[in-house]
Amino acid sequence: MTVAVEEGALGWVERIRRSSGPVRFHQYTRFTLYGFAACEAGLLAFWYTAQSGGVPLWAAAGLIALITAHSVCHLLLCRAGLRYYLGSAERPNVLTAVYVGLTAFGVAALHASVGAGVLDPGAVAASSWLLMFLAGPVLLALSIRQSVLVTAVVIAGSALSVAALDLPAEQTGYHAGSAVVGAALFGFSYRCSGWMLRVVNELEAARETQARLAVAEERLRFGRDLHDVLGRNLSVIALKSELAVQLAQRGSPSAVDQMTEVQRIARESQREMREVVRGYREADLHTELVGARGVLRAAGIDCRIDDSGSAELAEPLQSALGWVVREGTTNVLRHADARRCTVRLRVVSGGVRGGRGTGPVAELAMENDGASQPGATAGGGSGLAGLRERLAALGGTLTGERGADGVFRLTARVPAQTSARRDGEGHGEGER
Numbered sequence: 001m002t003v004a005v006e007e008g009a010l011g012w013v014e015r016i017r018r019s020s021g022p023v024r025f026h027q028y029t030r031f032t033l034y035g036f037a038a039c040e041a042g043l044l045a046f047w048y049t050a051q052s053g054g055v056p057l058w059a060a061a062g063l064i065a066l067i068t069a070h071s072v073c074h075l076l077l078c079r080a081g082l083r084y085y086l087g088s089a090e091r092p093n094v095l096t097a098v099y100v101g102l103t104a105f106g107v108a109a110l111h112a113s114v115g116a117g118v119l120d121p122g123a124v125a126a127s128s129w130l131l132m133f134l135a136g137p138v139l140l141a142l143s144i145r146q147s148v149l150v151t152a153v154v155i156a157g158s159a160l161s162v163a164a165l166d167l168p169a170e171q172t173g174y175h176a177g178s179a180v181v182g183a184a185l186f187g188f189s190y191r192c193s194g195w196m197l198r199v200v201n202e203l204e205a206a207r208e209t210q211a212r213l214a215v216a217e218e219r220l221r222f223g224r225d226l227h228d229v230l231g232r233n234l235s236v237i238a239l240k241s242e243l244a245v246q247l248a249q250r251g252s253p254s255a256v257d258q259m260t261e262v263q264r265i266a267r268e269s270q271r272e273m274r275e276v277v278r279g280y281r282e283a284d285l286h287t288e289l290v291g292a293r294g295v296l297r298a299a300g301i302d303c304r305i306d307d308s309g310s311a312e313l314a315e316p317l318q319s320a321l322g323w324v325v326r327e328g329t330t331n332v333l334r335h336a337d338a339r340r341c342t343v344r345l346r347v348v349s350g351g352v353r354g355g356r357g358t359g360p361v362a363e364l365a366m367e368n369d370g371a372s373q374p375g376a377t378a379g380g381g382s383g384l385a386g387l388r389e390r391l392a393a394l395g396g397t398l399t400g401e402r403g404a405d406g407v408f409r410l411t412a413r414v415p416a417q418t419s420a421r422r423d424g425e426g427h428g429e430g431e432r
Contacts, residue, residue, distance in 0.1 A: 022200050022203075022204050025197075025200055026197060029193050030197075033078050033082065033136075033190060034075060034078060034079070036078070037071050040133045041071035043129050044126060044129065044130075047122065047129075048067065056118060062109070069102060070099075070102050070103065070130065073095070073102055074099065074133060076095060077095050077140075078140065078190075080095055080141070081137050081139075081141035081194075084140065085140045085141075086198055086201060087198075093141075095141075096138060099134075107131065107154070107157075110123040110126055111127060111158070111161045114165055115164075115165050121165075121167060124162055124165075124175050127158060127162075128175050128178045128179050129182075131151075131154060131155050131158055131183060132178070132182030133182075133186060134183060135147065135151045135183035136186040136187055136190035138150060138151065139190050140194050155176065155180060155183065158176075159175065226276060229269070229273060229276055230269055230273060233265050233266075233272075237262050237265055237266060240261055241262055243258050244259045244262065285345075286307070288322040289305050289325055289345075292343065293305055295333070296329065296333070296338075296341050299333060301339060301368075302341070303340075303341045303343070304340075304342045305342075305343045306343070306345065306346075313347075313362055314416075316394065317416065320390050320391055320412075321414070323387060323390060324391075325343065325366070327387055328343075328366040329341075331384075331410075332368050336369075336371045336408065337370035338368040338369055339369055339370060340369055341368040342365075342366070342367045343364070344364070344365045344367075345362070345364045347361070347362055347363075347416055348360070348363050360416040361413050361415055361416060362413070363412070365412075366409070366411075367409045367410075369406055369408075371402050371408035384398065391414055394415070396413055396414030397412070397413050398410070399411050
């Protein structure tokens with residue numbers, strides 16, 4: 001049973017550690033605020049155990065019940081108030097009233113116990129702690145004006161209650177001053193924490209909106225390109241087809257010429273559309289590297305990129321390696337529980353094993369940890385198979401190896417001089 005609990009706790013901590021930055025910030029801030037409730041319970045429990053002369057049984061039971069109820073209500077109001085402040089829940093009016101009522105009741109009970117001689121004057125300090133913690137959760141559940149008003153009323157009532165206990169004047173001033181200063185500090189901490197969480201949520205929403213807008217803009221660009229390429233040609237095809245029908249109805253041999261022209265324009269349109277799609281599908285290496293770093297870091301994976309050798313590579317080779325980066329990034333996200341990923345691109349000397357060429361070779365290596373699942377490293381997926389075919393057309397190779405320590409290495413090697421030669425050959429083939 002203990003082992004299962006420990007494994008569950010370690011798994012929960014590991015999931016938090018590997019989550020994205022905004023999620024980790026949310027968890028850290030939330031549990032910091034929740035920890036204040038535990039601090040309150042700890043302080044009051046420490047004061048209770050330090051009481052001199054002992055406490056009657058009925059008073060001890062009442063104090064324990066009061067400390068427990070106030071701490072639990074503090075935690076519940078902190079959670080509910082934070083959800084309300086972030087806009088994901090309704091305002092916890094009942095819970096707020098119960099928390100304020102418990103605070104006022106606790107302060108009054110402590111002061112009455114001091115006046116009756118059940119507790120020593122140290123109980124006044126314990127009541128100050130209740131007032132200090134009051135402002136934090138209330139500032140999340142109410143507006144600033146409302147929370148300041150509620151806190152001020154409770155602190156003022158507590159100060160009057162202490163003044164009626166016939167205690168030294170400096171103790172009364174210490175009680176009121178510490179309550180005001182502590183309430184201001186805790187209220188500021190809670191409110192700023194909630195505000196920071198709200199800002200992080202807004203930034204995350206803005207990032208998602210920006211990504212959706214980028215996709216929509218790319219779709220519009222592609223649609224405009226297709227419209228510019230095919231719109232005029234389709235209009236000409238429609239007109240010439242209509243003309244050919246009319247000529248055929250009259251028995252004119254010119255209808256054949258018109259249909260021949262329609263056939264030529266259709267083939268021309270097909271060629272232009274293929275060029276548009278080919279350009280749309282080309283992967284830019286620098287863009288893919290920057291995108292991979294952003295996506296992996298957003299997923300909580302430390303990504304380091306060294307692309308010092310990319311500037312001297314020809315466009316066809318950069319496009320092929322860009323597809324390797326895109327597919328490798330997808331595999332890291334889908335098949336690995338990675339914490340780090342390193343991408344290195346360099347030009348080395350020596351030929352490609354199993355390929356053509358003996359000159360300089362462009363080598364792209366992607367290495368990540370957490371590859372514990374066999375399916376993630378087998379390299380038999382359709383994505384990697386397609387990459388091998390794409391690199392094989394350039395005389396290159398693609399290998400994937402998983403080490404015993406769960407580190408997976410994806411390596412693409414392509415002859416650098418082959419890419420420049422095939423760049424010119426590719427343009428010639430496209431013209432044919």
